[in-house]
Amino acid sequence: MQRTAEAVLIPVGALCAALLLFGVFMLLVGKDPLQVYALIYKGGFGSSFAWQSTLARAAPMTLTALCAAIPAQAGLVIIGAEGALLLGGLAAAAVGSSVAGAPLLVQVCMALAAMVVGGAWVMLAGALRHLRGVNETISSLLLNYIAIALFNHLVEGPLRDPASLNKPSTLPIGEVNMLGNFPGLDVHLGLAFGVVFCLLCWVLVRHTSVGFALRIVGGNVRAARLAGLPVGLLLLGACGLGGAAAGLAGMVEVAAVHGAANASLVAGYGYAGVLVSFIARHNPLAVLPVALLLGGIAASGGQLQRHLDLPDASVLVLQGIAFMTILAAESLRGKLRWFTPAEA
Amino acid sequence: MATVALDLEMIDVTKRFGGFVALDGVSLRAPRGSFHALLGENGAGKSTLVKCLVGYQLADSGQVIVDARERDIRTPQQAHAIGIGMVYQHFTLVPCMSVAENLVMARAQVPMIIDWRREREALEDALRGLPFRVPLDVPVANLAAGEKQKVEILKQLYLGRRLLILDEPTSVLTPAEADEVLGYLKGLTRAGALTVLMITHKFREVMAFADAVTVLRRGRVSGTGSIPGLDVADLGALMVGTREGFAGAAEHASPAAPPARLGDRPALEIRALEAEGDNGLPAVRSLSLQVRPGEIVGIAGVSGNGQRELVQTLIGQRQRVSGAIQVGGVAYRATRAQMRALGVSALPEEPLGNACVREMSVAENMALRSFDRPPLAAGGLWLRRREFTRQARQLISDYKVKTRGPEAPIGTLSGGNVQRAVLARELSRKAAVLIVANPVFGLDFAAVAEIHQRLRKARDEGTAVLMVSEDLDELLEVSDRLLVMFNGRIVHETPTALADVGTIGRHMAGHAGMESSPSTQTTASSQ
Structure with missing residues (x-):
């Protein structure tokens, strides 16, 4: 009970601290912090339009967060979701624009292609770590830059739609193949992908022997070897699954929002997912509310711009502060008196 | 470097950790300019003793007398001020900095702005009198292990230390490098510039370099003496316990397993196993052994002779280089499926x-x-x-x-x-094979007895137990057959009932082959 309270209260406290610090920052630039908070709330959750905009942003974040959360079970810190999202999206666009058939079939092919490519990309970092001892955090970060370069090269070169003049894009996947909205809502179906993927991952981690084995590897790799677990396979599998989730986020962005792969895909959802995963303490279920919260904050950027004449990147400052306070608050874990059970 | 060595005496030092007595009235004397060795099994209290001397730990009682004055050393800084320094098993140099930078930065007071030309001159001056040279401008990372250890010692001398404590200083060195470093220290003690107190596991180094030795055993001094006066057999006996101690243990020993209960075919068979240590050097060399169902085979040895690597290889935590491991006649690869199917269990050290x-x-x-x-x-x-x-x-x-x-x-x-x-x-x-390493390290008496009882029970139920321990008494008490491991090899084998502590001690020290008269050896092992 106390451990659960600690797991919830520490990140919530850190978020409050981040809001306070952001308020100080707003005071310094001459804005009323209370008005800013009110606008963030209004822009994120204050109306049905705000909710729709929040959910649209939360959808890819739930998936990219898994790219950090699943490998984290096996003790890896992976920040390669951005690259997996881009290449996954590119693969989805390439498949979507070339495969003919029923829309559902095309969509399934797009999703599979995106997941395979995204998964393979992040597995590169896992393989480097397992076989050569390369730090997976650094390698997955660097793989992001390689992915961006590769993405730009392909979108502006071999895969470019000649009709896309000002904004180089791949061929469009076609209106019929787009993911639609939830009936009666202006929220695309990609959100369902995220929710289902999170639930499945939570079941995998919490309730299956595979997830248990992953957590043993993450907790103590020597104990895992003693138990005869296939450590390399588990590490690669975790990276592959995480990468598949991020790749699927790319497919959702292409199939539900942009209709083709282009520079709009480079929107930072991969990095935001890392933030989501850390705030959620790498718990796939907690990823959902946290993604919603950060989606709301991101969605409110426009409000701040319109009403207070602040650049819409101001909310990135809030995100950055939140990341720092969360990481700092992690060090308090187990050190606060209130949460330490009295030893018998 | 005209320093004068310190004279050290420790009297009746006692240190407890909770109910555990780490040091029980230990006294030690190292006169000015002596080279004093401190021997003992792991957990005998060697490290605790020197930590009390350097100020990392406070003794509960006892005196430390340096140069005829009683000192109350509470922090490492106080120890440094007196001139006591310590060299650790692992290097404490900054790898990417040059030797000169390492030496200057180690000083207690470094000015905000360093005048490197003046520092260099001062450094060259200070090092002029030393018999060996180290390149000052080379990054430490480019030095060989022996040179690094020399720089560590140089650093201590440069800082004006006159009593040097060395904690297994040669464990990362080749024998040739070790001889060079220790020979150099020996020269300094001869010249009266330094007193050395060295923790070691290697009898060879004690015999070759030390003037005197103190042997600790379970927190007490089990013997002390000057080196020409003691031989390797004496050291071995002091370290692992006396014949009387063994006789006491033998009474508890369970009767040797009757042959009928032993399976004919070995449950665990190792043939020509080779494995490397963390440093990439061979740690287990061409090792072969068998354990039959219903017996406990003990492996004795001074720590660092490949036991850890052997156990890790067997329990799946280390890849072997070559050799065969068979469990129940099947080639064993330490996968989960095999562990289950063949019944391989393990109780590694530090569980x-x-x-x-x-x-x-x-x-x-x-x-x-x-x-x-x-x-x-x-x-x-x-x-x-x-x-x-x-x-x-x-x-x-x-x-x-x-x-x-x-x-x-x-x-x-x-x-x-x-x-x-x-x-x-x-x-x-159901375990067909159980691999055990130092199972009772740091446990209290009751827990020790209980865990040994469990091991015997498993043995009686037909499990083949391979037990590695640094505590010879434990092996004599629990095992049916005893092997001695030295330098990665099995060098001696005896049924525990016929074991002779002196012989085992000599084999543990790797000196069995160098005994002067072969006849003593034969009589000893046939006792």
């Missing part, structure tokens, strides 16, 4: 670090071997938490594990209870 996940609960840790099988996992996939708890409750009560409950993180248990929990897990299924 919390080697066999447990600290943050996971007792119940989860107890499920480490069985979580992917019914009844703990339906269909091998779906975890059933209730079964986890049920299994844990059963094992906790069977093995008397003291814990707040099955859900307590295993990291909150005491050492003995972690040991019990792991043993419970490893023996809860």
Whole structure:
């Protein structure tokens, strides 16, 4: 009970601290912090339009967060979701624009292609770590830059739609193949992908022997070897699954929002997912509310711009502060008196 | 470098950790300019003693007298001020900095702005009188291990230390490098510039370089003397305990297993095994042994002779270089399926670090071997938490594990209870082979007896037990057959009932082949 309270209260406290610090920052630039908070709330959750905009942003974040959360079970810190999202999206666009058939079939092919490519990309970092001892955090970060370069090269070169003049894009996947909205809502179906993927991952981690084995590897790799677990396979599998989730986020962005792969895909959802995963303490279920919260904050950027004449990147400052306070608050874990059970 | 060595005397030093007496009235004297060796098994109290001297720990009682004045050393800084310094087993130099930078930065007071030209001149001056040269401008990372250790010593001298404590200074060096470094130190002590107190496991170094030796055993001085006066056999006997001590232990020893109960075919057979240590050097060399069902085979040896690597190879934590391991006649590759099918269990040393996940609960840790099988996992996939708890409750009560409950993180248990929990897990299924390493290290008397009892019981039920321990008494008490490991090889084998401590001590020291008269050896082993 106390451990659960600690797991919830520490990140919530850190978020409050981040809001306070952001308020100080707003005071310094001459804005009323209370008005800013009110606008963030209004822009994120204050109306049905705000909710729709929040959910649209939360959808890819739930998936990219898994790219950090699943490998984290096996003790890896992976920040390669951005690259997996881009290449996954590119693969989805390439498949979507070339495969003919029923829309559902095309969509399934797009999703599979995106997941395979995204998964393979992040597995590169896992393989480097397992076989050569390369730090997976650094390698997955660097793989992001390689992915961006590769993405730009392909979108502006071999895969470019000649009709896309000002904004180089791949061929469009076609209106019929787009993911639609939830009936009666202006929220695309990609959100369902995220929710289902999170639930499945939570079941995998919490309730299956595979997830248990992953957590043993993450907790103590020597104990895992003693138990005869296939450590390399588990590490690669975790990276592959995480990468598949991020790749699927790319497919959702292409199939539900942009209709083709282009520079709009480079929107930072991969990095935001890392933030989501850390705030959620790498718990796939907690990823959902946290993604919603950060989606709301991101969605409110426009409000701040319109009403207070602040650049819409101001909310990135809030995100950055939140990341720092969360990481700092992690060090308090187990050190606060209130949460330490009295030893018998 | 006209320093004068310190004269050291420690009188009646006692140190307790809770109920455990680490040092029990230890006295030691190292006169000015002497080279004093400190011998003892792991856990004998050597490190605690020198930590009390350098100020990392405070003794509960006892005196430290340096140059005829009693000193109250409470911090390392105070020890440094007196002129006491320490060189550790592992290097404390900054690899990417040059030797000169390392030396200057180590000083207690470094000015904000360093005038490197003046520092260089001062450094050259200070090092002029030393018999060996080290290149000052080379980054430490580019130096060989022996040179690094020399720089460590140089650093201490440069800082004006006149009593140097060395904690296994040669464990990272080749024998030739070790001889050079120790020979140099020996020269300094001869010249009266330095007093050396060296912790070591290597009898050879003691015989070649030390003037005097103090042997610790279980927190007490078991012997002391000047080196020409003691020979290797004496040292071995002092370190592992006397003949009388063994006779006492032998009374507890269970009768040797009757041959009928032993299976004919070995349950565990190792042939020509080769494995490397963390440093990439050979640690286990062409090692062969057999363990039959229903016997406990003990491996004795001074620590660092490849025992750790042998155990890690057997339990799946280290890749072997070559050689064959067979369990029940089947080639063994330490996979999970084989561990289960062939019944291989393990109780490695430091079970919390080697066999447990600290943050996971007792119940989860107890499920480490069985979580992917019914009844703990339906269909091998779906975890059933209730079964986890049920299994844990059963094992906790069977093995008397003291814990707040099955859900307590295993990291909150005491050492003995972690040991019990792991043993419970490893023996809860039928084990054909059990690999054990230092199973009672740091445990109290009652826990020791209980764990030994469990091992004997497993043996009596037909398990082949291979037990590596640095505590010879433990092996003499528990094992049926005793092997001695030295330098990665098995160098001696004897039934425990016929074991002679003197012979074993000599083999542990690697000196058996160099004994002066072969006849003594024969008589000794036939006793």
